[in-house]
Amino acid sequence: MPSMKRPAASKAAAASVKKAKVEPELDPLKLLCDSVIAGLCRSSETPTPALNMLTAMAEAAFASCKGERHKYQESVVDMIGDVLSGAAAESQKSLERLKEKLEGMGEMRLQREAATQSAQAELDAKLASTRVSKFALAEDAQAFAAAKQAVSAAQAALRAASRELDREVKAKEHLLVTITDFVQPLAEGSVEACSTQSHTTSLMASLTKLGLDESMMSAIPEAIVKEPATRGTFDSSVVASLQDELDKRILASDQHMIAKEATKAEAEAKVQEAQEVFERSKEKQYRGAFAYNDRRRIQKTAEEHMRLASKDLEAVEPETRATQKELAAAENDFGDFCSGPKRDFEELRDRNALLSSTSHMPSEVAAEVDGQDEPAGKAPDAEGAVDTRTPEEEAAEETANVDAETKMQEAQA
Numbered sequence: 001m002p003s004m005k006r007p008a009a010s011k012a013a014a015a016s017v018k019k020a021k022v023e024p025e026l027d028p029l030k031l032l033c034d035s036v037i038a039g040l041c042r043s044s045e046t047p048t049p050a051l052n053m054l055t056a057m058a059e060a061a062f063a064s065c066k067g068e069r070h071k072y073q074e075s076v077v078d079m080i081g082d083v084l085s086g087a088a089a090e091s092q093k094s095l096e097r098l099k100e101k102l103e104g105m106g107e108m109r110l111q112r113e114a115a116t117q118s119a120q121a122e123l124d125a126k127l128a129s130t131r132v133s134k135f136a137l138a139e140d141a142q143a144f145a146a147a148k149q150a151v152s153a154a155q156a157a158l159r160a161a162s163r164e165l166d167r168e169v170k171a172k173e174h175l176l177v178t179i180t181d182f183v184q185p186l187a188e189g190s191v192e193a194c195s196t197q198s199h200t201t202s203l204m205a206s207l208t209k210l211g212l213d214e215s216m217m218s219a220i221p222e223a224i225v226k227e228p229a230t231r232g233t234f235d236s237s238v239v240a241s242l243q244d245e246l247d248k249r250i251l252a253s254d255q256h257m258i259a260k261e262a263t264k265a266e267a268e269a270k271v272q273e274a275q276e277v278f279e280r281s282k283e284k285q286y287r288g289a290f291a292y293n294d295r296r297r298i299q300k301t302a303e304e305h306m307r308l309a310s311k312d313l314e315a316v317e318p319e320t321r322a323t324q325k326e327l328a329a330a331e332n333d334f335g336d337f338c339s340g341p342k343r344d345f346e347e348l349r350d351r352n353a354l355l356s357s358t359s360h361m362p363s364e365v366a367a368e369v370d371g372q373d374e375p376a377g378k379a380p381d382a383e384g385a386v387d388t389r390t391p392e393e394e395a396a397e398e399t400a401n402v403d404a405e406t407k408m409q410e411a412q413a
Contacts, residue, residue, distance in 0.1 A: 030059065032062070033059045033062055033348070035340050035341050035344040036062075036080065036084070036344055036345045036348065037055050037058055038341055039084050039337060039341020039342065040084065040341075042337065042341075043083050043084075043087040046083050046086065050079075050083075051083070054080055054083065057076045058076070060073070060076075061076035061077050061080070062077065062348040062349075065351055066349065066350055066351060066352055067352060077348075077349055081349065084341060084342055084345055088334075088337065088338070088342060091333070091334045091337060095334060098326055098327040099327065102323045102324060105320045108316060109313075112309065112313040112316055113313060115312070116306070116310055119306040119309040119310075122306075123305070123306045125302075126298050126299040126302040127299060130292070130296055133292040133295040134292055136291075137285070140281065141285055143284070144278075144281040144282055147274065147278040147280075147282075148278055150274040151271070157267045157270065157271075158264065158267035158268055158271050160267075161263045161267040164260050164263070164264075165257065165260040165264050168257045172253040172257065174206065174209065175210075175250055177206070178206040178210075178246065179250075182199055182206060183224075183242060183246060186199055186203065187224060187228070187239050187242075187243060188228065189227045189229075197225070200224060200225050203224070204217070207242075212242075216238065216241060220239075220242055222235070223235035223236075223239055224238070224239055224242070
């Protein structure tokens with residue numbers, strides 16, 4: 001409903017009615033005028049200066065009956081009627097808007113229920129998508145862990161193959177040093193006599209690490225220290241057997257090295273393959289984590305949409321009750337306006353006789369006044385009403401009419 005611009009006028013009217021309870025001798029014209037002024041205050045479209053002018057001139061305009069008003073009084077009455085009609089139209093428009101709003105609440109409920117169902121379906125789909133992405137990420141994580149373990153195992157196998165090959169290389173180097181530095185010089189007799197014993201000792205230390213036959217090991221020192229020319233058949237046979245055994249060891253070492261090099265190469269290939277699988281699984285896990293986080297973000301958005309849709313749906317009922325309450329208040333207010341200021345204006349506008357002292361008073365005041373003896377006054381006029389005005393009151397009313405004419409002329413100018 002439009003807000004009242006100047007509640008003071010309405011309060012004045014209410015105060016006047018309240019005073020009537022104490023003072024039975026009230027002016028019914030003033031009571032009706034106060035009611036009309038309160039109605040004027042309901043207009044939100046009329047400028048305040050215009051309302052102030054009409055409020056000031058209302059009582060003077062309604063002081064005369066319908067057929068006795070001069071043109072300025074009629075003009076004021078017409079303007080008051082227009083303002084009240086505008087206020088009534090404003091109230092009716094407000095009522096229509098509230099009724100339309102209330103009628104639309106049912107459709108609003110259906111729309112919000114549909115929106116909630118749609119949001120729930122969207123959320124269910126996003127939850128399912130998130131679960132799929134979560135399971136896929138778990139599988140990717142397992143594959144990544146397995147690939148990482150496979151890389152570690154392949155690297156361990158490569159290190160073991162490298163160690164085996166290194167041992168074989170060192171064993172062959174040991175054989176070559178033994179043959180080159182000790183066996184050949186002693187067998188050929190190219191070692192000086194003073195160094196023969198030390199070479200023999202070093203040779204036996206080297207041969208001990210090779211795990212040769214014990215009978216050969218016991219015969220070697222005595223046979224190899226002799227000059228080639230002084231060696232007998234047995235000594236020559238021992239030296240020759242030693243050289244043959246060492247040559248065989250060299251050949252076997254070469255074969256072992258070839259095999260262990262192949263093993264190492266195979267281990268290197270497995271490391272490379274495992275590393276490639278590891279990199280692919282790491283990249284897949286990264287993409288899976290990104291996809292899962294993206295699904296989670298979308299799910300959060302769907303959850304927020306669902307929350308807002310549910311909140312909107314829950315708000316329909318209190319909104320409906322609030323609108324019903326507002327409409328009932330507006331209808332009561334409009335009814336009060338029609339039965340109050342609007343009716344009182346129509347009576348003042350159309351009256352052809354003076355008002356009785358109990359006209360439109362509150363019921364309890366009217367009863368008190370009716371219970372008193374009627375004061376002596378003038379005889380009824382042609383319409384049956386009693387003119388109770390004194391000469392002073394008639395002069396004051398005439399002065400008020402002149403003032404009203406002056407104000408109207410100023411307002412029209």
